Amino acid sequence: MARVFEAADASNLVTELRRSFDSGVTRGYEWRVNQLKKLLIICDNHEPEIVAALHDDLGKPELESSVYEVALLRNSIKLALKQLKDWMAPDKAKTSLTTFPSSAEIISEPLGVVLVISAWNYPFLLSIDPVIGAISAGNAVVLKPSELSPASSSLLLKLIEQYLDPSAVRVVEGSVAETTLLLDQKWDKIFYTGSSKIARIIMTAAAKHLTPVVLELGGKSPVVIDSDTNLKVTIKRIIQGKWGCNNGQACVSPDYILTTKEFAPKVIDELKQELVAFYGKNPMESKDLSHIVNTNHFDRLSKMLEEKEVSEKIIHGGEKDREKLKIAPTILLDVPLDSLIMNEEIFGPLLPIFTLNNLEESFDVIRSRPKPLAAYLFTQNQKLKERFAMTVSAGGIVVNDIAVHLAVHSLPFGGVGESGMGSYHGKFSFDAFSHKKAVLYKSFFGDSAIRYAPYSRGKLRLLKALVNSNLVEVFKVLLGFK
Numbered sequence: 001m002a003r004v005f006e007a008a009d010a011s012n013l014v015t016e017l018r019r020s021f022d023s024g025v026t027r028g029y030e031w032r033v034n035q036l037k038k039l040l041i042i043c044d045n046h047e048p049e050i051v052a053a054l055h056d057d058l059g060k061p062e063l064e065s066s067v068y069e070v071a072l073l074r075n076s077i078k079l080a081l082k083q084l085k086d087w088m089a090p091d092k093a094k095t096s097l098t099t100f101p102s103s104a105e106i107i108s109e110p111l112g113v114v115l116v117i118s119a120w121n122y123p124f125l126l127s128i129d130p131v132i133g134a135i136s137a138g139n140a141v142v143l144k145p146s147e148l149s150p151a152s153s154s155l156l157l158k159l160i161e162q163y164l165d166p167s168a169v170r171v172v173e174g175s176v177a178e179t180t181l182l183l184d185q186k187w188d189k190i191f192y193t194g195s196s197k198i199a200r201i202i203m204t205a206a207a208k209h210l211t212p213v214v215l216e217l218g219g220k221s222p223v224v225i226d227s228d229t230n231l232k233v234t235i236k237r238i239i240q241g242k243w244g245c246n247n248g249q250a251c252v253s254p255d256y257i258l259t260t261k262e263f264a265p266k267v268i269d270e271l272k273q274e275l276v277a278f279y280g281k282n283p284m285e286s287k288d289l290s291h292i293v294n295t296n297h298f299d300r301l302s303k304m305l306e307e308k309e310v311s312e313k314i315i316h317g318g319e320k321d322r323e324k325l326k327i328a329p330t331i332l333l334d335v336p337l338d339s340l341i342m343n344e345e346i347f348g349p350l351l352p353i354f355t356l357n358n359l360e361e362s363f364d365v366i367r368s369r370p371k372p373l374a375a376y377l378f379t380q381n382q383k384l385k386e387r388f389a390m391t392v393s394a395g396g397i398v399v400n401d402i403a404v405h406l407a408v409h410s411l412p413f414g415g416v417g418e419s420g421m422g423s424y425h426g427k428f429s430f431d432a433f434s435h436k437k438a439v440l441y442k443s444f445f446g447d448s449a450i451r452y453a454p455y456s457r458g459k460l461r462l463l464k465a466l467v468n469s470n471l472v473e474v475f476k477v478l479l480g481f482k
């Protein structure tokens, strides 16, 4: 039986990692590159084990595991390896007349010892992707994977212990008790992926030590469908982004559809037709759909479906099997706005369609709710695209597709408001784990008495002119003009 993780273990772990960090080992370019290369070896040599663990935990299809977890990770690591020198190089900064003569730069400094707490739905991607950022930025890091995906969690522990430098990169497995002990420690950053409810616990714990946090949360991501769209492609992309991504158990999953009453019948017909084309007449038997992670989440989803005035709104699917943790792709039409399903993040294979008198109303519906992690629009109307992008507040926006923005490394990935704070991916991951240190270099040349006491009206005028970078005024004062 594994030894219980106690308070002293948590405290010793942080002390040990802080000692490594203070020794400077993690700051070197070589160390960072070596660790990143080890992560690449994990992806290259252990893909079948990773796919098997994800199948154990979630029944995740091989294609989804190989592409959306392993291949995306491989991309992240390769990008970091390619760009690391550039990322680490100090950025030159402009100086002003006030400090003349001087030069300045911004140095990206590692924060120290950081904690990454990840979620169960993409357990490899969501664990290793932030770790790539932490290592790239030169930190020591502890990863706490989710206990709800135990096969993935123990494989992460095994592989990271096998390949990475144990003096600076560690994994702690466990649930609430272990995480609470970790949260009692002083970290230099906490990077949390999970629900907004638990995020409040994380932020409260972090506040005790004034530790900064990145919170990667979720929310109800809306999909607006305009009638001026390529409906066939629209529906295929929605199905892929909803059920084809862990059966709706994804943070950027379409949560509900908004479309007009007039256009809805066409959307529904196409959805029904394509769902059969994707998953067959009996989707409960399909090998291309993940199962629900556990009975708690199965019961949570069942409760949403079984609520009064909701179950009668099912227009497709609705089959479920608690033993097998399976729920069929399910579409609902015009459920009450105050129902559970329209107020809690669904995070599963249910998709309500909410119909409107005109598409304009979709802006009000979205604005009246907490800010989502993603908002999607399908249209060919250029003006509508621009208005949506400019006025809808969400972590990210995708026009005419679902979820694909998270594969673009030049875009920050993160939430806003209730969907989170901070962001990562690509260089943003490096920045999330760095302190941008301002450094100003002055020489002893050109020392002037104007800022030294005793003060005078003349010194005051000159200093004001310098601070305002007003050269004309500077000359006037120096030449004695009023």
Ligand SMILES: NC(=O)c1ccc[n+]([C@@H]2O[C@H](COP(=O)([O-])OP(=O)(O)OC[C@H]3O[C@@H](n4cnc5c(N)ncnc54)[C@H](O)[C@@H]3O)[C@@H](O)[C@H]2O)c1
Residues within 6 Å of the ligand: 117, 118, 119, 120, 121, 122, 126, 144, 145, 146, 147, 148, 174, 175, 176, 179, 180, 193, 194, 195, 196, 198, 199, 201, 216, 217, 218, 219, 250, 251, 252, 345, 347, 373, 420
């Ligand atoms: N933004 C993103 O990148 C992203 C990705 C995946 C999931 N999510 C969001 O995460 C949520 C689902 O994930 P989840 O169910 O694993 O979230 P969760 O909040 O239940 O768990 C996430 C992590 O928090 C830990 N945890 C749970 N209870 C805790 C407690 N009381 N104290 C301390 N730690 C605790 C868990 O051990 C786990 O490691 C959804 O809201 C989803 O949208 C966001």
